[in-house]
Amino acid sequence: MHDLSYDDIKSAADRIAGHVRPVAVAPGPGGVWLALEHLQHTGSFKARGAQNFLQAHREAGTLPEAGVTIASGGNAGLACAWAARQQGVRATVFLPANAPRVKVARLRSYEADVRLVGSEYAEALAACEEFAAASGALASHAYDHPLIAAGAGTLLEEITQRIPDLDTVVVAVGGGGLFAGVATAAGHHGVRTVAVEPENCRALDxxxxxxxxxxxxxxxxxxxxxxxxxxxxxAVQAARRGEVRSVLVPEDGIVRARRALWDDHRLAVEHAAATALAALPAALPGDPDPEGPGGTGYRPEADEKVCVILCGANTDLRTLTDDGQ
Incomplete structure (x- = not known):
């Protein structure tokens, strides 16, 4: 597996042009911009990487008859199944048994063979690897592949076209595929990347x-x-190469940011998307100074142009008004 480069992202942009929805940006709370990637096909940025991965393999003649398989907490599986259906390829998706029901139902709507295994992503991944070895299916990955990360990085390319004087991009991090792509593209454009994770879910930090x-x-x-x-x-390599700030946010900040996006902007997003906004507590109503006593987060300069990526919308809408979650 080779390192991710800006050339990889440019190639991905050419490959997926016309197959994904161009990102829209809009003014958000506290003077920041919001990249509305939750409006993407399948409800998350993952559609970009899935398209790039499958199209690159089709170009190379390496798509097997057994189709493609992936282990996913939900969004990557949705994107893989969607892209596979578009190209007439079978998709077998493994995910933890506790994955949100809304994601499982949507996977099945994309005609994927859904297999629920274990309670964590690692268990689903092991089952996926066994299936790929036995069936000959092409194994994709939720985030750990240059083609997946490069596809995700095309999002930053589009954001800089819409906000040409962008200073900082704020992105939530899980395994790091989106971060790796965005940070690689951001480094090329001289844009700072703020990588945001929950305090108790901090793989990149x-x-x-x-x-x-x-x-x-x-x-x-x-x-x-x-x-x-x-x-x-x-992701670790990308964090070393560019100007990157790692920020951890508390659970109540994530919940409050998600509620604010709904209450004030009528944007229904996942907790993962709200995690990025939670890094800017000064932009949220009633939040403390992020650098005051007990404060956490990232405080932009007065003239700093910041864009927060809202990465996904696959959520249970009932939880938007439930206390605590």
């Missing part, structure tokens, strides 16, 4: 501290999308 990917515990309201036990090596 731990990897940066250790200098290599390490296992972490997973315990967050956003763990259905951000619940990777370790960050990809591609």
């Amino acid at each position: 731990a990897a940066i501290a250790a200098g290599r990917p390490v296992d972490v515990t997973v315990d967050s309201v956003a763990s259905d999308s951000l619940g990777a036990r370790r960050a990809t090596a591609l």
